[in-house]
Amino acid sequence: xxxxxxxxxxxxxxxxxxxxxxxxxxxxxxxxxxxxxxxxxxxxxxxxxxxxxxxxxxxxxxxxxxxxxxxxxxxxxxxxxxxxxxxxxxxxxxxxxxxxxxxxxxxxxxxxxxx
Numbered sequence: 001x002x003x004x005x006x007x008x009x010x011x012x013x014x015x016x017x018x019x020x021x022x023x024x025x026x027x028x029x030x031x032x033x034x035x036x037x038x039x040x041x042x043x044x045x046x047x048x049x050x051x052x053x054x055x056x057x058x059x060x061x062x063x064x065x066x067x068x069x070x071x072x073x074x075x076x077x078x079x080x081x082x083x084x085x086x087x088x089x090x091x092x093x094x095x096x097x098x099x100x101x102x103x104x105x106x107x108x109x110x111x112x113x114x115x
Contacts, residue, residue: 002026002104004094009109012084016113020079022094022106030098034070034077038090038111045093049079061087084113 008020024031035050035057049058049068056068067080077094094106 002028002031002096002098004096004104004106006092006094006106006109009092009111011112011114013115014085014113016084017080017082018084018111019081020092020094020109020111022077024075024077024096027098028075030100031075032097032099032101035095036068036077036079037093037095038088039093039108040087040090043090048092050095051077081111084111086113089113 003025004022006020006022008018010018012018020036033050033052036048037045038048039045047059048062049056049066051068051070058066065083068077070077089112091108092111093108096104
């Protein structure tokens with residue numbers, strides 16, 4: 001089992017920045033990849049970014065503005081979000097897949113971008 005604890009959400013004005021963190025504990029040696037999804041009210045949960053084997057993948061809507069990174073020593077994945085827009089408002093979820101293709105989700109953290 002893997003447990004995930006997220007932090008770093010909040011409210012920011014358009015153009016601002018936030019950094020999300022997700023710390024994994026438990027069977028962290030089994031983690032295959034880590035990533036972030038988001039879900040706005042009334043919408044489906046969509047992939048924002050993921051990192052695996054040193055490679056990264058981003059949704060088109062966040063390319064050039066968001067950066068995902070991972071600190072293997074701390075078993076933590078980060079999402080640096082710059083140039084935030086109102087349409088980035090959502091609950092952001094940390095997502096981990098282990099070597100047995102089991103999915104784990106964080107509790108979610110709210111990001112609100114508003115003037």
